[in-house]
Amino acid sequence: MIQQKRLATAAFFFVSFLFAGFLPVLGASVPADSSIYDPGHLAPIDSSTSLKVGDLAPDFSLPILSGGSITLSQYRNRKNVVLSFVPAAWTPVCSQQWPGYNITKDLFDRYNTQLIGITVDNIPTLYSWTREMGRLWFPVASDFWPHGAVAKKYGILRSNGVSERALFVIDKKGIIRYLDVHDINSMPKLENLIDELKKL
Amino acid sequence: MKSAYAIGMIFIVLIALVPKLVKGSEQLKVNSDTLASLKFDAPESLADRKYLKLHDGPNFRLAEVGAKYVIIEIFSMYCPICQRDAPVINQLHDLMLKIPTLKDNVKMVGIGAGNTPYEVSVFRKKFNVSFPLIADDNFAVQKALSQNIRTPTFIVGKLSGAGKVEIIFTRVGAIKDAGEFLKELLAMSK
Structure with missing residues (x-):
């Protein structure tokens, strides 16, 4: 009788394992972007910038990932500049926007333009995150401390402390020629940016 | 005995939950x-x-593609994994072109999820892609998938010629080895 009970228990565990555990695991797949945190759909824009086309772009200095710092005005009279603010590391759209720009260096070069990527993340986070993207050809600046100060200066700091997804095209005189405070949930179209560079 | 069943039930619940937690x-x-x-x-x-x-x-x-099978790669110009995988996918296409039975019977097409024609052309030029890449800037392909698009995703469809596609293979994530992937597909089609 005891042996029958043991057999029944063993059979129960076997069936449990087979139907509840083993089969779903066989069907599992590895996500292509397993490290990416999905914040869900967010309010498209959560700030209001007073900057407009024709304004002088506010100057700033920020530490960059490769060491040292970058100052916007160092490009004055030398190169056009695109500032690409992205909200946060390890999130869906942001994690693809810069890899897209990373394969278009020739387009930025053609229009004598320096791209600068900016987030409010700190340097160690940016280090880990951008390693997933491959080797980026453009500087990545950290607007971490004072937190989001540059994003705030540009009027694009959201109420939760991250920046908007925003593009600023700044000409050699330091004048804003185009700005796109974009829906945070979607990718700005590359051709729109390149068309603006053509106009410079 | 009751405790054994209780443990069994906990086991079922825990194991059933694991895939949902990941x-x-x-x-x-x-x-x-x-x-x-x-x-x-x-x-x-x-x-x-x-x-x-x-x-x-x-x-x-896609059902109108003139072949017995179609290999669909859902990719994005912005996806770093797709960028790294592009030479492998090109190699896969080259391999298929060299095998007469595959050359006419299997076609490859890339769908640029969320990409405009311009963005697709940038990707194609950058990685010298020799098979057709199609823009899908409105994420139309999402309608056919049970979960959010993750790139790259590979779908192999068998074409009946009567406007039907039978899905015979799906894969989410990069293909590391073109030759091994081709062997896998060939074995599956037998």
Whole structure:
């Protein structure tokens, strides 16, 4: 009788394992972007910038990932500049926007333009995150401390402390020629940016 | 005995929950009817249209590709994994072109999820992609998938010639070895 009970228990565990555990695991797949945190759909824009086309772009200095710092005005009279603010590391759209720009260096070069990527993340986070993207050809600046100060200066700091997804095209005189405070949930179209560079 | 059953029940619940706790770990399901019915802009290139054996017209459906099988890569110009994987996918296409039975019976097409024609052309030029890439800037392909698009995703469909696509293979994530992937597909089609 005891042996029958043991057999029944063993059979129960076997069936449990087979139907509840083993089969779903066989069907599992590895996500292509397993490290990416999905914040869900967010309010498209959560700030209001007073900057407009024709304004002088506010100057700033920020530490960059490769060491040292970058100052916007160092490009004055030398190169056009695109500032690409992205909200946060390890999130869906942001994690693809810069890899897209990373394969278009020739387009930025053609229009004598320096791209600068900016987030409010700190340097160690940016280090880990951008390693997933491959080797980026453009500087990545950290607007971490004072937190989001540059994003705030540009009027694009959201109420939760991250920046908007925003593009600023700044000409050699330091004048804003185009700005796109974009829906945070979607990718700005590359051709729109390149068309603006053509106009410079 | 009661305690054994209780432990068994806890075991069932825990194991059943595990796949749900791991984000995105569920198997991709493709609605073949929806996929077959999606309409895309036909490639501008005459060579691409000839390769896919498409009829004249501004649009086409995947079910209209003139082959027995179609390998679909859902990619994005912005996806770093797709960028790294591009040489392997090119190699896969080159391998298939060298095998006479595959050359005419299997066609490859890339769908640039969320990408405009311009963005697709940037990717194609950058990685010298020799098979057709189609823009899908409105994420139409999402309608056929059971979960959010993750790139790259590979779908192999068997084409009946009657407007139907039978899904015989799906994979989410990069292909590390073109030769091994081809062997896998060949073994599966037997």
